[in-house]
Amino acid sequence: MNAALTESKAREEICRIGKSLFDRGYVHATAGNISVRLGAAQGGGFLITPTDACLGQLDPARLARLDDKAQQTGGESASKTIALHAHIYWAAALFDDKISCVIHTHSGACVAASLQPAQQAGTEQRELLPALTPYFVMKVGHVPLIRYHRPGDPQAAERVAQVIQQYGARGTPIRAVMLERLGPNVWHNSPAAAMATLEELEETARLWQQCRASGQPMPAPLSASQIDELRQNFGARW
Numbered sequence: 001m002n003a004a005l006t007e008s009k010a011r012e013e014i015c016r017i018g019k020s021l022f023d024r025g026y027v028h029a030t031a032g033n034i035s036v037r038l039g040a041a042q043g044g045g046f047l048i049t050p051t052d053a054c055l056g057q058l059d060p061a062r063l064a065r066l067d068d069k070a071q072q073t074g075g076e077s078a079s080k081t082i083a084l085h086a087h088i089y090w091a092a093a094l095f096d097d098k099i100s101c102v103i104h105t106h107s108g109a110c111v112a113a114s115l116q117p118a119q120q121a122g123t124e125q126r127e128l129l130p131a132l133t134p135y136f137v138m139k140v141g142h143v144p145l146i147r148y149h150r151p152g153d154p155q156a157a158e159r160v161a162q163v164i165q166q167y168g169a170r171g172t173p174i175r176a177v178m179l180e181r182l183g184p185n186v187w188h189n190s191p192a193a194a195m196a197t198l199e200e201l202e203e204t205a206r207l208w209q210q211c212r213a214s215g216q217p218m219p220a221p222l223s224a225s226q227i228d229e230l231r232q233n234f235g236a237r238w
Contacts, residue, residue, distance in 0.1 A: 005100065005190065010036040010047055011060035013191040018049065021105060021195065022056030026202065030054050031106040032183070033079040036191060037089050037099070044068045048085060050076035080152035087157040088187055091164035095173040099187050101194040106183040109205035114145060114180045116212075128178040129201075129208055130221035131238060136204040137222060137230050140186075140197055141174055141237040142167060148180040160185070172237050176201055 005013070014034050021027050032055050035048035045067040049058060053076070064078035070086045072078050085102045092099045113128055128143040129136065144163045149156035160177050167174045175197050176186040184201055188194040211218055222230075230236040 005036070005039070005042075007038055007042045007047070008060075010038060010042075010191075011063055014047060014049065014063060015058040015060050017103070017191045017195050018055030018058045021103075021198075022054065026107050026198065027055045027105045033081050033085075033104050034191070035079075035082070035085045035102045037101070039100075045073070046070065046082070046085070046089075047075075048078050048082050051079050053079075083152075083154055084157040084160060084185065087161040088164065088185060091161040091168075092173070092187055094165065095168040096189075098189040100189055101191045102185060102187045103191075103194045103198055104183060104185045105198060105202075107198070107202045107205070109202050109209055110178060110184045111181065112209055113205045114178055128184075129204055131227055132204055132208060132219065132221060134222065134226075134230055135200055137227060137238045138234045138236045139200040140176055140204065142172055143176045143178050143184070143201065144174065145178050145180055148182075151182065174237070 014036060018034055021032065030052045033049045034055065035046055038045055038047065045065065047063050047065060049055065050062060050064050062076045064072055064076055065074035066072050066078060066082065070082050081104060088102050089099060110128065126145045128145050131137050146156065146159055146163065156179065163177060164174060175188060176184055178184050184198065186194050186197045186201060188197050227238050231238065
């Protein structure tokens with residue numbers, strides 16, 4: 001966890017990231033949410049964007065404040081996705097105790113990729129995208145596709161936590177999952193790093209969609225030897 005991120009700074013970062021994502025079309029209307037896990041020096045607990053808030057118009061003082069058990073202690077009513085965020089923090093921390101930010105969006109290219117018939121026909125363990133580019137492998141990694149649950153369904157939170165543990169246990173900790181028909185959840189050690197992960201994921205999904213639309217043969221993923229080279233040189237989680 002980023003111990004240097006004070007609560008005041010975390011509030012500012014959530015609003016900065018929210019506006020950046022909104023202005024560039026990663027979120028729209030009142031879709032999406034951002035949370036930060038605070039360190040012990042800040043009293044622990046979480047900050048999260050309010051329910052039905054527009055990420056382009058956030059007020060640092062009105063963000064929801066929750067304790068370590070995800071019970072609200074201040075601010076406007078917390079996003080209904082706090083249960084999912086809390087499960088992500090708990091499960092991801094088993095493999096990386098520095099995780100301090102989760103971002104959820106309804107990013108168009110990612111959602112479109114989750115609607116492909118080949119994806120829908122598979123199981124929850126199917127992944128959103130193959131290893132298309134070295135930066136996708138290095139900066140994002142595997143993105144499991146989680147079958148559809150209604151927004152806020154506690155079963156989705158439980159399933160995401162299970163998948164995070166499964167990937168971590170096999171030595172490939174993940175930084176993202178894709179909720180079918182809803183959008184990606186990404187997490188990292190800071191709000192800026194989480195946003196960068198989301199950007200790389202959405203750009204790779206856009207590239208994949210462009211390849212599909214071209215009518216040309218789909219590109220082959222990186223080979224096992226190429227991926228192993230990325231592991232050895234850059235610590236890629238694949």
